[in-house]
Amino acid sequence: MARRRSRARLPLAVMAAVAVMGTTAVAGPSVAEAGPDKPTIRYTEYGIPHIIASTWEGLGTGYGYAAAKDNICTLADTYLMVNAQRSRYLGPAGKASPGQSQNSTSNLNSDLYFQRINDNQVVERLLEQPAPNGPEPEVKEAIRGYVQGYNRYLAETGVGNITDPACRGAAWVRPITELDVYRHAHAEIIMGTADPLLDGLVNAAPPGASAAAAAAAKSPTAARRAKSARETGRRIREAMAASRSDSMGSNALAVGAQGTSGGTSMLLANPHFPWQGKNRMWQSQLTIPGKVNVSGASLLGLPAVNIGHNDDVAWSHTVATVAPFGLFDVQVDPLNPTMYLVDGAWQRMTSQRVSVDVLNADGSVGKVDRTMWSTRYGPVTASVQGIPLPWVVSAHAVRDVNMDNLRALNTWFHLDQATDVHDVVNTLETTQGVPFFNTIASDRKGNALYADIQATPNITDEHAQSCLTETGKILFNQTLRLPNVPPVSIFDGKRSACDWPADPNAVAPGLLDPRKQPRLIRSDFVGNANDSAWLANPEQPLSFPRVMGDTAAPRSLRTQELILTAQNRINGTDGLPGRGFTPENMRHLLFADNSRAADLALNATVKGCQDVPFGLVLVDGNLVNISEACPILAAWKSHDFTADSRGSWLFENYWYRLAGGKGVESLPWKVPFDPKDPVHTPNSLDPGNNAVRDSLARTVLAMRNAGIPLNTALSDAQKVTRNGEQIPIHGSIHELGVLNVVTPGLVDGKMDITFGSSFIQQVRFAADGPPQASSLLTYSQSADPTSPHYADQTRLFSAGQWVTERFTEEQIAASPALETKVLD
Template sequence: MVGRDGRNRGGRLLPLAALLLATACEPRAATPPADTVATVKLGAGSFSATVRRTAHGIPHVLADDFASLGYGYGYAFAQDNLCELADVLVTVNAQRSRYFGPDATYPAPLGGDLVNLKSDFFYQSIVDAGTVDALLAKPAPLGPSQDARELVRGYAAGFNRYLRDTGVNALPDPRCRGAAWVRPITEHDLYLRYYQLSLFASSSFFLDALVDAKPPALLPDGSLPLPLPVPASLDRNVFPHSESMGLGSNAFGLGGQATRNGKGMVLANPHFPWEGSERFYQAHLTVPGKLNVSGVSLVGVPAILIGHNETLAWSHTVSTAYRFTPFELKLVPGSPTTYLFDGQLRQMTTQTVTVQAREADGSLSSRQHTFYRSHLGPMLEYPAGLMTWNGLTGYAFADANASNLRVLDTFFAMDRATNVEELRQAQATWQGIPWVNTLAADAQGRSYYADMGVVPHVTNAHLARCVLSPIPLLILQQAGLPVLDGSRSDCAWGTDADAVEPGILGPSRMPHLTRDDYVTNSNDSYWLPNPAQPLTGFPRILGEEKSVRSLRTRLGLKMVQGRLAGTDGLEGQRFTLEQLQTVMLNNRTYSGELLRDAAVSLCRRTPFVLMADGTFEDLRPACPVLAQWDLKGNLDSRGELLWRVFILNAVAVTGGPYLLPFNPEDPVNTPRVLNTLHPQVAQALGTAVRTLRERSIALDATTGSVQGKRKNGVFIPIHGCSHSEGCFNQISNRLLPDNTYEPVLGSSFIMAVSFTDAGPVAKSVLTYSQSSNPASPWYADQTVMFSQKQWVDLRYTEADIASDPALTVTQLQE
């Protein structure tokens, strides 16, 4: 017998031919053409979806309504990654201490580790405040649309259907099989997850600092502590941006003047974690006549975040805009919970939260924490950023995404846009993009860039008026972050008439650009998506103008410019899809192209270098290795690892490693020329030689012999190189005890899309593969493909899907 989910009694998915015979009497064929799908009348709470999986486990979910679409998607996702979502929901429901212990840690989505108890206090404060519930009660666009609500309702039901059919104790993933923390999910759980996603570049980054904030204790002499002394400089990495958050990305939007066929093309290359809650999941979602979109989502999200539909493709890169501002409060002497506002005294309020924690003997105990809040936001204790709660000042944290539950609807509206203008309108209507830029192109041959996100309404005039004291001035100068005067109402966030809510910049103030040739971004600010048309005159809180671009940004621009000029060694001018794929994975190391020859000359004339510790390092073995290096990070490249360590140290030398400084009139080609007379540059090369020797890595070791991912005991070599090297195919690693480099972040979902007269043609590779379950057949297959620079042919039309030899079909009804 075959059940309604397309399984036989042994639970095995049937191949297509057998399924077609078994379901011949069903009301809908297993792979119906999109234009002949009959409408199925469903009762309240009913769902009906078809999940068709093609090669590499990619689900193509077909349904007649959004609730059923979510149902099929939730079911498919649970089959592959149930443990990931279950774990995320433990986090957002403040239950990590209950199940895993209060002192244990878990990997933070943006790098580093978080202590379970602190995490639980943070998320419990959100739950107790009813923040998500209040936003759910608002009408659209401040609250979710009815379509989005139906999508979420179905997604939760589909996830639960799989869990119910399989049973917790029979889950195929050993990581959560039989776990007490795996349970049916609710729609509210999912909205907590979407709220968590909104906060990643703001409150979540400062989770420890928000939990650590408490009134200052008296010093032994009975006084209260003073503010920290103001240093000469401050590391901007203590505040969130693409590097400090551990996230990044590259993207091209190519217009008709940049492509061979005159239609749009898009390259998507997000740099996201390879493990954990921010993995991508690949899917194709169709409701005939309403939605037909293919791409990837993050864990638990039932909309496509990066992908394409019939006439539009898009991707995202992490924005430089700040999504928050601290406010410096003037405290009443002797009363650190009382502050001045417009000359009046105000008292902070408190919120005490309680979570359950598992003790060593397995029993549960209650743990409590008290948060302090001003009317401007919760208090912050962040010594790394010079913001401490002392006897004179305190810092309140205001998060522009604190009222943003619009993220799902924003992406869902983008999924249904048909061109770049409709995409712009979708973003302007919902204003729910939390922390990324968007790059896109359409079938009409238009390319588009925008930083159309949620940003506090802080103008440059605002900065001149409200950033006055020493610590805020230093933070603004060094990191570009406004720390506003919290004692005056005229320093509160402003508003725009076209903003979806008060306090944020309206769409008309946000940088965006539509062109017929191209736009690019690699995590630098909005200033230079195309050097022919720089974007200027925007508020500083969005990012810097006329400032140094990263090597990765410069390489991305040069790759496009070289293709259009026909100087990159490829045939002709303008892009074909195959050339776009080649450019993506060429593994050029731009710092090597700029500086290698000078470094070799330095090496040859300085056989021994005096190191900072007073010892000498022999550079002679490094010279021939660097001279023969192919300036790439391919699997067989010899010398890239040596260069990787050298450049990481060279860029940190006092004053920088360049002789020719940055010129804002030539931002793509400056700075350049290695300063070989700088003694620290030679020492950087000595450090590289010493480091590889201490790690027992040969100076001429190939990249693929040392850099790779182990999956089920098999070492899969991975090409690519680091951000510091200026490598487009960026791979960030952790050093393992065996002195191999394991990718933890970087190129994740790579997609190249070209529009043609016959519709979109797309190629992709999900570098870490579709499933996080080690027992899944889709756990390592695409990782091997990525290693070999192979791509998946994305099947978009009904004919393409039906013709896949690997096709299996699951019918779901409830």
């Protein structure tokens, strides 16, 4: 595709004023002259680097150096993972996080998974392909530079002098190669499949012939087979729903000219990414004069901006409801379970011996070998999300739509240079590299864009209904309405016609035609909070193939909250002054931490509490007096999860017991879901329902047993610890319908935030002038506890404060914290 250039402008006088003193960091705006041919890092407040160079390679060099300086241990640990060496250095029983969830598998299983990919030279083959399936020239140049920058920092510092104790002196910290970086990028792209399937893929083994024959001889009735299929489908969907509630998510809101006050458009980016590990985000500004000038954040170690803005366009991503994989049920020969039937003929599975190094308990290094099996459709798995798929009468093979995808790198490099939302759509269609994300964008022209254009399996509704197995129908269709669960297909592998067909309009075989994928451009607003594309704007519901998600189904409370926040602000009915969004009220509304669940159910909960005779409830063999909870909840009239709120922690724990892991529709509402009014239904919680009373009683009992007062302030209950300092964190889990999502959990045996608001950005465009932006990296730029930027933005987040962005050269030069490093 023709490259479009953003309006990056850099005055020559400013270019000549970039400070340099050898290669050491110096404070002050200017002490000597240096041309833009030397990669230059200018740090402003909170350690945010503004990297400028004259080439893509130079830009990558600056990014690699600065990223390593802040997070070398996290990066080195990631390269250890993608090179399948965690067991060699850290032991096989340790935990790895290759997917969206934290610590989702063992080091051994992670190594076996990645070693198979490496043995098959998946990434190397992709690198040999021309664009769009292979990386474009500027991508290669930037990654070449990134490697130089990373290795330069490591050489200057030395492994033994790394300040972060997590990897100081570690044998596994080493210089990297370009292949390491591409393997890391590929691992990020396939993580939507790795999470639910990794363990099953590395542990699938055929049964002995006698066991398979005995199972086949039992020959259950059709009714029993159908019942078993339904039960398996139900269990998988419930497991996937539970997993997605504890993994990545996001909100994003784009507001067009009709929804803004004093500007042409605005964007709120609010991804909910992990606070630890390889999926941390890292903030930077990247500039090549005349080519690109983009500010925002990327997944750590990818030298581009994934979520951010340039002079004309701002964009964000949210986790979509597309399943990036599908399964194929293949009938096997009972006497030879590695033979399977296709189109009436038996075919032989292929086997592959995978071997990884493992650190033994005595310090020696041994080997673990595993034989893995594949079919024409892909590798065989033994489970999905931990639910067994027995290899007896049939086996299940996996096809991953992203296994041959490095195109996402091209996508993000193009987005960094987009000129308007139409350019964004063109980028998404011509690269089809987005792996499992929606894209929400606004532009200077006053447009707001929602697009779910990504690498999607080519499964039309007609193809699905002709090929789905009984279990597949449960997973793919709306038989079980659970929140945000992707429609996973299980197709009849006995028919080759059920494979994903090639579409001439798609970028690669097996991908859905991008023109069939939903998009919407409006002048008021569009948004997404991890539900499907159906209600990107409720005034214009979207339709799309079922493989991309559901329609006419209940929305999550967080989706309702996002839509109502936009509608009420544009209409001026939210109690704030005026109509339309401004930077101030957009930031305020996110950190107001309002709970849609409390709006809908608090009053009924209080009534249910007050109506319990003598306040006594018998649950789980305990007689619990809940009367103390009633006035505490009644006094929580603000319905917010700000730090000083009281009653919010009690309500959160109660609501999680009542609603956790269930669809909104399954709760005891008096008014059921109505597809004609999806933003306001279901509603009216039944206060007399036993589930309401029992959930509250269990919560009261649990808090008392933990020694937590029922009226505890949120700031006393929800904190993170940084170098001994306890920092209160506002917000709540997604089930509460709060936009500012934070998910507490155990990290290395201590309470922390595992997922939640990460890189937050608010951008406003006007007809003229630079974009106005504020941002916040909630967990701060560095994972190194010795860094001054280990917790500085975390304290800002705790206080509800933002960082005013420095984007223009004048703004950068005016920073009182300015430090400059030139890489000669």
